[in-house]
Amino acid sequence: MVENQKICRIIEEFSLYLMEKEAKEVTIKVKQSENKTSIYFDCSLFDFKYIKELEEIFKHKRQKEFEIYGWELIGQGDADNELVLVSNLINHFMYYIKDERIYFDLVRYEEF
Numbered sequence: 001m002v003e004n005q006k007i008c009r010i011i012e013e014f015s016l017y018l019m020e021k022e023a024k025e026v027t028i029k030v031k032q033s034e035n036k037t038s039i040y041f042d043c044s045l046f047d048f049k050y051i052k053e054l055e056e057i058f059k060h061k062r063q064k065e066f067e068i069y070g071w072e073l074i075g076q077g078d079a080d081n082e083l084v085l086v087s088n089l090i091n092h093f094m095y096y097i098k099d100e101r102i103y104f105d106l107v108r109y110e111e112f
Contacts, residue, residue, distance in 0.1 A: 003110075006089055007037055010106060013082045018043055021050045023102075035110040042103045051095065051102070057083045058093035062108075 011028060018026050023043035031038045067089070087093070092107040 007032075007039065007108070010086050010089055010108070011039060013086050014039070014041060014104070014106065017083055018046075021046050037108045037110075039106045039108070040104065041106075042101055045097060045100050045102050054083070054093070054095070058087045058090075060084055060087040062091050063088045 007030065011030070015026055015028060018041065023046045026041060026043040029040040031040070086106075090106045090108045092105070094105045094107075096103050
């Protein structure tokens, strides 16, 4: 149950970020396997400066200590800082641009 709560929190905070940056037509897809969860977002292309901002935010790596003690803090501050916290819950952040849309993939493994 806690694992699903973390996945839902990642979805909530990342989609909120996208909508606050005026992304339109946001689509979310979650694919879970035995030891991996991929969360896919696609939306209309928005200002490229926000993509650079996301790259910087998601340079942070998943942190075991945060997993145990801090993930519940997400949702308590401003949106940009919330994404730093989200970056502590995922293993990989990837994106690509195609046909005026941007596609994101946030990957989280069951184990570190």
